[in-house]
């Protein structure tokens with residue numbers, strides 16, 4: 255019963271931690287846009303959290319540079335189970351315009367498991383909200 259309650263509360267009010275592993279910043283701006291009053295994801299209970307230790311969802315933007323690999327793995331390990339990973343933007347999904355660049359270690363699913371991919375360069379806030387909802391279905 256208690257387990258069910260925890261699962262339900264996670265689904266109804268997921269906390270997300272955002273990490274940039276080499277993005278050009280546009281995807282990050284779209285995540286911020288999703289939080290602004292126009293799209294207002296908080297009305298669905300989705301909250302951007304400052305620590306991965308308190309998060310249910312990891313939002314990863316960027317192609318994963320070689321310098322970011324250790325940090326991404328550490329943040330992934332710090333996030334409590336059950337966790338969901340959402341790759342936001344073409345770079346996070348496949349490398350995007352940085353594919354085959356000298357500094358690329360990614361895409362994200364080469365480093366950590368990914369549950370949902372949100373394409374686009376950058377994806378619109380609506381797509382980001384859709385992606386988070388799709389991720390929640392997996393909880």
Ligand code: SF4
Pocket residue numbers: 276277278279280281315316342343344345346350351374375376377
């Ligand atoms: S997908 Fe496009 S907007 Fe997002 S980080 Fe890559 S280049 Fe920038």
